[in-house]
Amino acid sequence: MPTLPSHQHRKMAEGFGVDPDRYDRTRPHYPDELVNRIISTSPGRAVLDVGCGTGIVARQFRDAGCTVLGVEPDARMAAFARSTGIDVEVSTLEEWSSDGRLFDVVVAGMTWHWVDPVAGSAKVASVLRPGGRVAVFWHAFEMPAAVAAALADAFAQVLPDAPVKMGTTQGVALYQPGLDKALDGFRSEGGFADFDQWRFDWDRVYTKDEWLDQIPTQGTMTSLPAEKLDQILSTVGAAIDELGGSFTMKYSTVAATAVRSG
Numbered sequence: 001m002p003t004l005p006s007h008q009h010r011k012m013a014e015g016f017g018v019d020p021d022r023y024d025r026t027r028p029h030y031p032d033e034l035v036n037r038i039i040s041t042s043p044g045r046a047v048l049d050v051g052c053g054t055g056i057v058a059r060q061f062r063d064a065g066c067t068v069l070g071v072e073p074d075a076r077m078a079a080f081a082r083s084t085g086i087d088v089e090v091s092t093l094e095e096w097s098s099d100g101r102l103f104d105v106v107v108a109g110m111t112w113h114w115v116d117p118v119a120g121s122a123k124v125a126s127v128l129r130p131g132g133r134v135a136v137f138w139h140a141f142e143m144p145a146a147v148a149a150a151l152a153d154a155f156a157q158v159l160p161d162a163p164v165k166m167g168t169t170q171g172v173a174l175y176q177p178g179l180d181k182a183l184d185g186f187r188s189e190g191g192f193a194d195f196d197q198w199r200f201d202w203d204r205v206y207t208k209d210e211w212l213d214q215i216p217t218q219g220t221m222t223s224l225p226a227e228k229l230d231q232i233l234s235t236v237g238a239a240i241d242e243l244g245g246s247f248t249m250k251y252s253t254v255a256a257t258a259v260r261s262g
Contacts, residue, residue, distance in 0.1 A: 016053065017076035018222045024054035024080060026214035028139060030109060031200040031253050035060050038257075043131040044104035050093050050120075050136075051111025055081030061107070062086065069103075071096050094119040098127045105133050112136035112256075113178050117185035125191045128260035134192070136182050137255035140172045144247050147211075150239035154232040159220055172199070172252050182256040192258040200253045208240040211247075 016023055039045065045066040049058045052070030054077055062068050062085070070088040072078040078088040089096065093115050106124050108115070124134050143151075179197055186192040206214075212233050215221055221229065240247060 016217065016222055017074035019216070020054050020077050020080035022213065023077070023217045024056065026210070026217055027054075027056060027110075028204065028251065029056055030060060030137070030139075031202055032060075033200050034135075034137065034198070034253055034255060035064050037198065038105060038107065038133060038135050039064055039066065041259075042105045042133045043129060046103045047105040047107060048103040048127060050106060050108040050124075051114060052081055052086065052088060053077045053111070055084050055086040055088075057107060057109035058086045059084060061105075066105070069101075093123055096123070098123075101127065102129045103127050103132060104129055105135070107134075108136040110138055112138075112182055117181055118188070121185040121189035124186075125189050125260065130260055130262045132260045133257060134186065134260070135198075135255050135257040137198075137253055138175045138178065140175045140252045140254055142171045142250040144243060146239045146243060147236060147247055150236045151215075151232070154235035158224070158228045158231055172254055175254050179254060179256040183258065186256075186258045191261055193261040194257075194259040196257050198255040198257060202251050202253070204249050204251060205246055206249055207246045208237055211240060212237055 039061070047058075047061045047066045047068045049055075049061070049068055049070045052058045052068075052072045053074075055070060058068045058070050058081060068086060070078070070081055070086050071091055071093055072081065072088050073090065073092045075090050078090045081088045091097075106128055112120070128134060183195050183197075187195065215233060215236065216224075216229060221232070224232075
C-alpha cells in the first residue's frame with residue numbers, strides 16, 4: 001500500500017488538540033535568533049502564522065513587536081491561542097480566505113509538513129507582499145542513545161504499524177527531506193527568490209517528569225489508549241532513571257526560507 005504524503009494524514013494532524021494545555025506547557029519555544037532574523041530581513045511586521053496551534057510561535061513574534069494572525073484547523077488549539085491574546089481564524093491554509101489581506105511574513109513552526117506543498121506555496125505567494133519572507137521551520141533533536149532506544153522499543157511494541165516511528169531516526173537528517181520539499185514547492189510556484197536554509201543549535205536539560213509530560217503530545221501518541229501510553233512512559237522513564245533522572249537534549253532548529261519577488 002502506498003504511503004500517504006504527510007499532509008494527507010489529517011487525523012494525526014488534527015490530533016494535537018486533545019490536550020492543548022499540555023501541548024503549550026511542554027513544547028519547546030524557538031530560538032530568539034530565528035525570530036529576530038526573520039523580522040530583520042522582512043519589509044514589515046505583519047505576520048501570518050500557519051498552523052499556529054496554541055500560539056507558541058505567534059506569541060514569540062507578538063512579543064517581538066509584530067502583529068500576528070494565526071490560521072489553525074483545530075478549533076480546540078485555536079481557542080487556546082485566543083485565550084493568550086492571539087487572533088486566530090479556524091481553517092487549513094489551503095481552504096483559508098485572505099480576503100485581500102497581505103502580510104510581510106509567513107511562518108510555520110512544526111506544521112508545514114501538514115500542508116499540501118503545491119496549494120500551500122500558491123497561497124503563501126498570494127498573501128505575501130513583494131519582499132516578504134516565508135520561513136517554515138522544525139525542531140530537530142538528538143536524545144541520548146539509551147532514551148532513544150527505550151522510546152523506539154516501546155513504541156514498536158505498542159504501535160508496530162504506525163506511520164511515524166519514534167526514537168529511531170533523529171537529528172537534522174530527519175528533517176532535511178521536509179526542508180528540500182518546502183523549497184521545491186516555493187521554487188515550482190514561482191514568484192520567490194533568495195532560497196536558503198538556516199540552522200540554530202541549542203541544548204535543553206529535561207527532568208524525567210518534564211520529558212514524560214511532553215511524550216503524549218507527539219504524533220500518534222495523542223490517540224493512544226491510556227494503558228498503551230502508560231507502557232511507553234514506564235519504559236522511557238526507567239531509561240531516564242538510569243541516567244540519573246534527567247538528560248540533555250541537543251536541538252537544532254532548522255528553517256527553509258524564501259523571499260517574495262516582484
